Amino acid sequence: MAVCALIGVGIMAGVDEIVFHQILGWHHFYDRSVASIGLLSDGLLHTAELLALVAGFFLFADLRRRDALSRSHARAGVFLGLGGFQLFDGIVDHKVLRLHQIRYGVDVTPYDVLWNIAGLVLLLIGMVLAVRAQRRHRSA
Amino acid sequence: MPVHVHPAPDLVGVGPSELVTGAVSLLAAAAYLAVAARLRRRGDRWPVRRDMSFLAGAAALAGAMPSVLPGGPFTAHMAQHLLGGMAAPLLMMLARPLTLALRALPPGGVRHLLVRTAHSRPVTWLLCPPVAAVLNVGGLLLLYRTTLLAGTHHQVLLHAAVHAHVLMAGILLTVSLCHLEPVRQQWSLSWRGGTLLAIGAAHAVLAKSLYVTAPPGTSYALADLRTGAQLMYYGGDLIEIALATVIAAQWYASTGRALLRSRRTPPPRMVSKAL
Numbered sequence: 001m002a003v004c005a006l007i008g009v010g011i012m013a014g015v016d017e018i019v020f021h022q023i024l025g026w027h028h029f030y031d032r033s034v035a036s037i038g039l040l041s042d043g044l045l046h047t048a049e050l051l052a053l054v055a056g057f058f059l060f061a062d063l064r065r066r067d068a069l070s071r072s073h074a075r076a077g078v079f080l081g082l083g084g085f086q087l088f089d090g091i092v093d094h095k096v097l098r099l100h101q102i103r104y105g106v107d108v109t110p111y112d113v114l115w116n117i118a119g120l121v122l123l124l125i126g127m128v129l130a131v132r133a134q135r136r137h138r139s140a
Numbered sequence: 141m142p143v144h145v146h147p148a149p150d151l152v153g154v155g156p157s158e159l160v161t162g163a164v165s166l167l168a169a170a171a172y173l174a175v176a177a178r179l180r181r182r183g184d185r186w187p188v189r190r191d192m193s194f195l196a197g198a199a200a201l202a203g204a205m206p207s208v209l210p211g212g213p214f215t216a217h218m219a220q221h222l223l224g225g226m227a228a229p230l231l232m233m234l235a236r237p238l239t240l241a242l243r244a245l246p247p248g249g250v251r252h253l254l255v256r257t258a259h260s261r262p263v264t265w266l267l268c269p270p271v272a273a274v275l276n277v278g279g280l281l282l283l284y285r286t287t288l289l290a291g292t293h294h295q296v297l298l299h300a301a302v303h304a305h306v307l308m309a310g311i312l313l314t315v316s317l318c319h320l321e322p323v324r325q326q327w328s329l330s331w332r333g334g335t336l337l338a339i340g341a342a343h344a345v346l347a348k349s350l351y352v353t354a355p356p357g358t359s360y361a362l363a364d365l366r367t368g369a370q371l372m373y374y375g376g377d378l379i380e381i382a383l384a385t386v387i388a389a390q391w392y393a394s395t396g397r398a399l400l401r402s403r404r405t406p407p408p409r410m411v412s413k414a415l
Binding site: 050051061066 | 333336337340341342343344345348377380381384385388389391392395396399
């Protein structure tokens with residue numbers, strides 16, 4: 001499950017970067033407002049996201065090879081990762097550290113609310129799946 | 141602000157350092173292919189994909205000439221940096237040239253010298269992942285955050301020295317991270333992964349800072365600077381993914397071998413439990 005959560009985090013970070021940064025161009029490659037510490041954390045996060053994706057897929061392959069992969073746990077892990085990262089990004093990055101905002105030049109509140117609710121929903125789906133997987137595992 | 145036309149560097153066209161680079165890569169590729177062919181005639185197994193990888197690396201090195209690369213001067217410089225400093229070392233080192241040389245050379249003489257050098261204390265130090273990383277990042281900081289880059293436009297030797305350093309530092313980093321060659325010390329997965337994370341982050345931060353602040357003493361057009369910085373950022377990502385894949389694939393292969401062994405000979409503890 002942890003392995004798939006890693007993949008989930010990587011995917012969500014990748015989606016965030018690709019969809020919102022590149023396709024929509026909502027927030028930019030470089031925000032003039034950010035301090036150097038923001039730049040550093042962004043670079044670290046970006047690199048960690050790439051490494052997490054590569055490591056996640058190899059760990060996944062390793063689990064399959066050992067026949068240790070539980071599909072229901074894996075699904076739960078992906079959702080936990082997706083939701084966890086989304087919420088973390090929404091709360092810590094956007095609000096607490098104020099690294100960047102989702103969109104500039106408009107009232108950001110509805111976007112923030114939507115972003116965090118979407119993250120919460122994904123996280124809840126992950127939790128439900130995890131509990132169900134655990135039950136099935138025990139009864140099996 | 142009037143658009144400042146970048147003064148044409150002295151090295152437009154094919155300069156002496158580019159001729160030397162081209163000749164060296166051609167010679168290296170020819171030598172590699174000849175030795176690999178000899179090894180195969182002798183009956184050794186040496187995968188063709190290694191030949192291909194070395195050829196591609198040598199081609200990347202030879203093709204890394206600002207005069208033939210598209211884009212403005214800074215973008216071309218950055219493409220050269222990516223090809224010569226990152227892609228070429230990775231592709232060439234994946235072909236395991238040192239292993240090839242050690243297999244092909246007769247015992248004693250040159251072979252002994254090569255082993256002695258590869259196992260010597262200074263080389264072992266240089267191949268420590270954090271040291272190799274500092275050599276890389278330090279070189280980049282010097283190049284882009286001092287007037288060094290501006291200086292290379294007027295001094296042929298300095299220009300050549302910078303590119304030689306970028307190439308050598310790239311080779312050191314690749315060897316220290318990828319564990320493909322028989323060197324003295326092999327570093328653990330966490331050291332290599334941590335170094336890759338740190339250097340990837342440093343590379344990304346430097347690329348982003350170049351997007352807004354040009355190297356001191358240079359006068360590149362803003363659009364050129366920005367394209368070059370983005371090229372550095374995303375090109376760095378590609379190399380980083382490639383390096384991470386090499387490291388992860390090695391882990392996968394070695395744990396796979398361990399798994400096979402443990403399946404073939406179950407540890408005694410498990411047997412007693414089954415009884």
